[in-house]
Each structure stands twice: as C-alpha cells, then as structure tokens.
Amino acid sequence: MLNAITDRHLRWGFPKCFNRIKKLGYQWNHKRVYRVYCELKLNLRVKRKKRIPPRCPEKSLVPNKQGECWSMDFMSDSSRNQRTFNVIDDFNCEALGIDIAVSLPAERITRYLDKLAEYHGYPLKIRVDNGSEFTGKTFINWAKSHDIAIDY
Incomplete structure (x- = not known):
C-alpha cells in the first residue's frame, strides 16, 4: 500500500x-x-537553505569626493503593493534616484543604474545588503563589467 x-x-x-x-x-x-x-527507505532528503558565506563587517568609511560610493536598498509600500529602489551618494547623502515598481528584478536594476550613470557617472564602489537582487550573477557581472567594487 x-x-x-x-x-x-x-x-x-x-x-x-x-x-x-x-x-x-x-x-x-x-x-x-x-x-x-x-x-522501505522512503525518507525524503530535506533540502537546506543555501547559506551565504559570512562576511567580516568593517567600519564603513566616508568617501572623499562625490560619486565615489553609492548605497542602494529597497523599500516597500504594503498599502499600494509597490517596491522602491533607492540609490544614494554617500559623500553628501544625496538621493540620486528612486525607481518605483511592483517587481524589481536584477535586470531592471542594472538598466536603471546605467541611466543614473549617464548623468552622474559610474561609482568606484557600491554598498548593498545581501538581497537576492544584489547577490545574483546579473548584478555581479554588471559591476565587474564597469569595474565597480561591491561592498556587502
């Protein structure tokens, strides 16, 4: 049975x-x-969640000039079911851009960052968290192609 x-x-x-x-x-x-x-050896193997390797936290340094380091993160509005993607210049805490959408995959983020770079230029370093949009191949390859260091 x-x-x-x-x-x-x-x-x-x-x-x-x-x-x-x-x-x-x-x-x-x-x-x-x-x-x-x-x-009957019917036990199913439990798949564990992939762990991100631990990163040693370092004290974040204040950049010396404008456009040297950008910080990026997401915010969500539960009442309107929307997410915002925020990009901030760390030197003067200026908001460089905010993208609003229901879904913000990595491809859309890289296109938006290219638009921002047309006006502001590419940064030397980007500070992000461990979100799936920032740890995926699309974003990492984009950063490598523009010689941008990613600081998690």
Missing part, C-alpha cells in the same frame, strides 16, 4: 502518506506506518 502511494506521489512525505492510508480505511497507527516507511 505504501509503495503504491509513494510511486504515484513522488514528493509526498510521511504525514501525507499516513493521512492517505487513514482515508483508505486502514486502522494502522502512525508508529507502525512510520516503521515500514523507514524500512
């Missing part, structure tokens, strides 16, 4: 299999079903 259920539903774990057996009218308790489940 257990083999038939797991053959049909490959990704089901023990609780779903046990509930299906109970619905089919079998009166086996969970300990017996779990013992058989383990003997």
Whole structure:
C-alpha cells in the first residue's frame, strides 16, 4: 500500500502518506506506518537553505569626493503593493534616484543604474545588503563589467 502511494506521489512525505492510508480505511497507527516507511527507505532528503558565506563587517568609511560610493536598498509600500529602489551618494547623502515598481528584478536594476550613470557617472564602489537582487550573477557581472567594487 505504501509503495503504491509513494510511486504515484513522488514528493509526498510521511504525514501525507499516513493521512492517505487513514482515508483508505486502514486502522494502522502512525508508529507502525512510520516503521515500514523507514524500512522501505522512503525518507525524503530535506533540502537546506543555501547559506551565504559570512562576511567580516568593517567600519564603513566616508568617501572623499562625490560619486565615489553609492548605497542602494529597497523599500516597500504594503498599502499600494509597490517596491522602491533607492540609490544614494554617500559623500553628501544625496538621493540620486528612486525607481518605483511592483517587481524589481536584477535586470531592471542594472538598466536603471546605467541611466543614473549617464548623468552622474559610474561609482568606484557600491554598498548593498545581501538581497537576492544584489547577490545574483546579473548584478555581479554588471559591476565587474564597469569595474565597480561591491561592498556587502
């Protein structure tokens, strides 16, 4: 019975299999079903979340001139279901730009940064957090192509 259920539903774990057996009218308790489940080697491997390697925090230095270092981050407005992408120059705390959209993937961010660089020039360093938009290949390759250091 257990083999038939797991053959049909490959990704089901023990609780779903046990509930299906109970619905089919079998009166086996969970300990017996779990013992058989383990003997048949049906345990599913638990996939763990990928961990970002730890970075040693350093005291952030104040840049010496304008356009040397930019800081970027996201904010969200839950009432309007929108996200904002903010870019700030660290030298004088000037907001260089704010992009507003429902979805802000890395491709859109790099296009927006290219638009900002047309007016302000490319920075030497960018300060960001560990968000998925900033740790992905698209953003990292964009930064490498423009010789920009990323400070996490």
